[in-house]
Amino acid sequence: MMITKAKDILKSVFGYSEFRTLQEEVIKNVLAKRDTLVIMPTGGGKSLCYQIPALIFDGLTIVISPLISLMKDQVEQLTELGASAVVLNSSLSPAEYEENIKLIKEKKAKMLYVAPETLMMERTMNLLSSLKVDCLTIDEAHCISEWGHDFRPEYRQLADVRSRFPEAVTVALTATATPRVQQDITRTLRFSESNVFIASFNRENLFLQVIRKNDPFEQTLKFLKKRENQSGIIYCFSRKQVDELYEQLHYLKFSVRPYHAGLSDAQRKRHQELFIKDDVQIIVATIAFGMGINKPNVRFVIHYDLPKNIESYYQEIGRAGRDGLNADCLLLFGYGDIAKINYFIDQKENEKERRIAKQHLNDLINYAEFYDCRRKPLLNYFGENYDKENCGMCDNCTKPKEELVDITIAAQKFLSCVVRTGEYFGAMHIVDILRGSKSQKVLEKRHDALSTYGIGKEYSKEQWLHLSHQFLVKNILKKDYEFGSLKVTEKGREVLRSKKKVFGKLKEAEISSAPKESLDLFYDKELFEILRLKRKEIADRLHFPPYVIFPDKTLIEMAARYPTSTDMLISIHGVGAVKLKKYGKAFVETVAGYLEKHPEIQTNPDGTRLKLRKKSLAYLSYAKAYKNAKSINKLLSELNVKLSTLLKHLYTYVLEGKRLDDSLLLNETSLSKDELKKIFSVFDRIGFEALSPVFEEFNKSIDYDNLHIARIIYVNRSNK
Ligand code: ADP
Ligand code: MG
Ligand code: ZN
Numbered sequence: 001m002m003i004t005k006a007k008d009i010l011k012s013v014f015g016y017s018e019f020r021t022l023q024e025e026v027i028k029n030v031l032a033k034r035d036t037l038v039i040m041p042t043g044g045g046k047s048l049c050y051q052i053p054a055l056i057f058d059g060l061t062i063v064i065s066p067l068i069s070l071m072k073d074q075v076e077q078l079t080e081l082g083a084s085a086v087v088l089n090s091s092l093s094p095a096e097y098e099e100n101i102k103l104i105k106e107k108k109a110k111m112l113y114v115a116p117e118t119l120m121m122e123r124t125m126n127l128l129s130s131l132k133v134d135c136l137t138i139d140e141a142h143c144i145s146e147w148g149h150d151f152r153p154e155y156r157q158l159a160d161v162r163s164r165f166p167e168a169v170t171v172a173l174t175a176t177a178t179p180r181v182q183q184d185i186t187r188t189l190r191f192s193e194s195n196v197f198i199a200s201f202n203r204e205n206l207f208l209q210v211i212r213k214n215d216p217f218e219q220t221l222k223f224l225k226k227r228e229n230q231s232g233i234i235y236c237f238s239r240k241q242v243d244e245l246y247e248q249l250h251y252l253k254f255s256v257r258p259y260h261a262g263l264s265d266a267q268r269k270r271h272q273e274l275f276i277k278d279d280v281q282i283i284v285a286t287i288a289f290g291m292g293i294n295k296p297n298v299r300f301v302i303h304y305d306l307p308k309n310i311e312s313y314y315q316e317i318g319r320a321g322r323d324g325l326n327a328d329c330l331l332l333f334g335y336g337d338i339a340k341i342n343y344f345i346d347q348k349e350n351e352k353e354r355r356i357a358k359q360h361l362n363d364l365i366n367y368a369e370f371y372d373c374r375r376k377p378l379l380n381y382f383g384e385n386y387d388k389e390n391c392g393m394c395d396n397c398t399k400p401k402e403e404l405v406d407i408t409i410a411a412q413k414f415l416s417c418v419v420r421t422g423e424y425f426g427a428m429h430i431v432d433i434l435r436g437s438k439s440q441k442v443l444e445k446r447h448d449a450l451s452t453y454g455i456g457k458e459y460s461k462e463q464w465l466h467l468s469h470q471f472l473v474k475n476i477l478k479k480d481y482e483f484g485s486l487k488v489t490e491k492g493r494e495v496l497r498s499k500k501k502v503f504g505k506l507k508e509a510e511i512s513s514a515p516k517e518s519l520d521l522f523y524d525k526e527l528f529e530i531l532r533l534k535r536k537e538i539a540d541r542l543h544f545p546p547y548v549i550f551p552d553k554t555l556i557e558m559a560a561r562y563p564t565s566t567d568m569l570i571s572i573h574g575v576g577a578v579k580l581k582k583y584g585k586a587f588v589e590t591v592a593g594y595l596e597k598h599p600e601i602q603t604n605p606d607g608t609r610l611k612l613r614k615k616s617l618a619y620l621s622y623a624k625a626y627k628n629a630k631s632i633n634k635l636l637s638e639l640n641v642k643l644s645t646l647l648k649h650l651y652t653y654v655l656e657g658k659r660l661d662d663s664l665l666l667n668e669t670s671l672s673k674d675e676l677k678k679i680f681s682v683f684d685r686i687g688f689e690a691l692s693p694v695f696e697e698f699n700k701s702i703d704y705d706n707l708h709i710a711r712i713i714y715v716n717r718s719n720k
Contacts, residue, residue, distance in 0.1 A: 002031045006052050015576035020045045022199050033169040035191050040199040043322035046173040050137040054111045059132030063113045065139045067292040071113040082578030085111035116154035133165045141172035145184035201382045205321045207514030208374045209395035213334030230299040234284045237305035246284045259285035276545045296323035297552045302330045306337035309360035310381045323551050326514040333368045335472040390693045404503040411502040417452040423487045431464040470504040523560035531555045534590045564592050622649035647708040654715040669709045679710045
């Protein structure tokens, strides 16, 4: 069967053991020579859908791609895998061009990457019509559609090109989900509907979070400090903002470069290259950055300013985590940005344009303000239903759910204070009055004599600012774009007259991070860094981006499994036969050298190894201390440590298969035997790795400390 062959190639060439969603179905369809349209989100794995058939087909596969940089990248990667591919485009020297033509004629190349205008040249057509062409691939197929964001007139003519290769099956691929564009592609290319494959647009590995933008630079710093050595993109609204943020970060010695349309082509190209080659970690950019970048290990995307609409937001965050490992997407959400965008929208002449832009903005605000799983509004926007209770990968799903509460009284206090002071002041001053401050400004203006003076002491200053931000977003309060003074809107007056209620949140969210993956807990960070250096050294020598050698995930697996022979290496994600031959020795030697320097890393009878890391040693000491103290409370009073930290260490201890005294543990919880039993059966059913779904399952009636202890007991009992 051809599909068995496809599976062999998946492992032997690409080094992967499983197909991703839809890949197998698509490949089957293509191999049966049925024209196919593939719609998958960025990073979904579209390339394999035509590359594997190309390696199976006898004849040539032509791959049409709009961007020279993408073609170059793909051909480099394929060549490294030992799959022969060449490129024809205007950037080649005459000698290179001739060389590639020769490879095609001699049937030494299985894939030809070509720009549409090059393909349409008579000379290229003549060359190709004398050859057996089995597959015509149209990558970024949305370029066919005028409704797409990236229309290319040359793409329209591809329908005619199709008729020049009657033997060839056509595969069109895109990440654009809108039905309009899909229809345009199938109609233009005359595909039948039954051969359209649409994957879900849910990118499970992206951690989505939105926080109130109150001090964006500090918030960004805090976020970055936890992400040393990670690649990421920070998107800003304007060139000016990009330059400013770049200067600030650069001054603080971050590895960072700017990117926007105001820089020269050469500068932009250089900055992009540095980023792709892991020579620079962070790019601060306007939305001009990202098209044509395939870098798989972008670990975070920050929106420093509000994106234009949900579609661009989705595209921009889509650049993170292509390698399938978790990545963080942080949106800083500030009312100032809404006001700014509104201001620009109002400048538009065309009424219809204004209306559409406002709708887009509203959709985005709804997303940012959403209190339930963020995947719901996001996927809904693309016409998909997301009905999972808890995604485990967004801020709203991972923190204890906070219900929206009635904040009408707070709103009334705030709004009436705004009215009493003549709608003349900003939020800071209003909060000072509400909290009964004796600041100079308050006393000077005699605002201590107002009836609203000191009526809001129940909330802190920060809480009031958080509340006022919600009032602005909910449009019961408005800020003068020029002077910063607050005004009560029509809707706000209804609130004052108690005709409308206001619901919102009292507690402000903190920046969090994507949950750690299980692999993440157990790999050797020190070895990973050494392997990264090795990879970089090889990549630089060959003038490749490091990911062309091996993706991060491969190195992480190596750092978890310590392969010291090529036999062990071949079973690792992303290691195929050709790469094994090329680089296997270098990496195996690196691992062996590392093991020699670390005799404390034990080898288990089954050949697996486990390193007792510095951090890991802590959990051993805590477990020992607990065994001595025989009580968590006693231990807490002896040691200066938080309960949550202690529980975490004990959990790690039992996870590693070690035993604690069951009866001691039972003393630590206030839960009854019955309750414990119920929790265990939930663990059995939905897993125990993440506790928030379990917390939800019990309608929040069992607190987290008890759940943590229950989990330790549960895992401990499974250790024999
Ligand atoms: P797209 O073109 O849809 O944006 P790519 O084809 O570039 O995505 O694939 C994204 C990443 O996923 C690449 O690094 C690719 O090697 C990897 N990938 C694709 N298919 C698989 C698979 N079956 N198993 C593991 N990784 C895969
Ligand atoms: Mg692609
Ligand atoms: Zn969620």
